[in-house]
Amino acid sequence: MLNIIWICFFLAAFCTALVKLVVFGDQQVFALLMEALFSQSKAAFEISLGLTGVLALWLGVMRIGERSGFILLLTQCLTPLFSRLMPDVPKGHPALGAIVMNISANMLGLDNAATPLGIKAMKELQTLNPNPDTASNAQILFLVINTSGVTLFPVTILTYRAQLGAANPTDVFIPILIATYMSTLAGLLAVAAVQKINLLDKVIMAYLAGFTMAVGGLLGYFTHLPQQEMLAQSALMSNVILFSLVITFICGAVYKKVNAYDAFIEGAKEGFQT
Structure with missing residues (x-):
């Protein structure tokens, strides 16, 4: 499928340029087409290079968290929920830790941190996939939750709005919180219906109720x-929480006499392989 889409991109561009040349007499169209081809190739490389750095950073931090035991601790807190939502994922599997970290970063509105963690989670889930060419139930559910993920602190959006001169940069805070909460709930209901997940389970209901209360309190x-x-407060809280998590991982590594630097380098190398 991707092969067909990729080929169609070039064919569509060529046909469109040909029509503009023959019908509209635009003699610059192919020059502009080639210019765009080279400029976008450069942009793609720069984006990939930047993402590699971010991947290396957060996968390194993840490895420290794994070695220090805090990722396992976070995972265990949500294991009762995920064992019901994703029964195909074994307890204590590395995918659960990456999923928890990804969801946490998304909630904090920290896109740069969420992206590599999401890639890591999907890669780990793929190791459990009996049909590599088809997304598993766990991968589908994770993708839905990740895409519609609740954003408690939409720091990036608020910052962009402020930089671009919005009259009231924060007036979207409440709508974003409500919209992402409802989209996540709708996505979960849809996937649960298809995958026959019992959302009336007491454990799932307890987690949903607790999360709903947290969102309501934040609102x-x-x-x-x-x-x-x-x-100011949404940005401060997001960054303090995330960086505190990083410091907690490092302190845990020191306490357990784990070489944090070696663990970071080991994890960071995955950023160049992902």
Whole structure:
């Protein structure tokens, strides 16, 4: 399928340029087409290079978390939930740790951290996939949750809006929180219906109720904050929480006498292989 799509890109571009040349007499169209081809190739390389650096950083941090035992601890906290949502994933599997970290980064609105963790999670889930050419139930559910993921602190969006001169950069905070919460719930319901996941299970209901209360509490708190205060506090909380997690991993490694640097380098190497 990807082969067909890739070929169609070039054929569509050629046919469109040919029509513009023959019908509209645009003699510059092929020059512009080639210019775009080279410029976008350069842009693709720069994006890939930048993503490789981010991948190396966060996969290195993940490896420290694994060696220090904190990833396992985080995973165990959510194992009762994921064992019901993803019964095909064994307890304690590395995929669960990557999934937890990815969801956490998405909730904090930290896209640069979420992307490599999501790739790591999907790669780990693929090792459990009996049909490598077809997405497994666990991969489908993770993709839905990741795509529609609840964003508690949409720092990136608020920052972009402020930089581009929005009159009220934070006025989308509440709509984003509600929209992403509802989209995640809708996605979960849809996947559960297809995969026959029992969402009325007491454990799942308890997690959903707790999460709903957390979202409601956050809504109540930020609703009463002034615009600038909301932007500042959401950014501060997101970055403090994530960096505190990194420090916790490192301190855990020191406590367990794990060589944090070697663990980081070992994990970072995966960023160049992913």
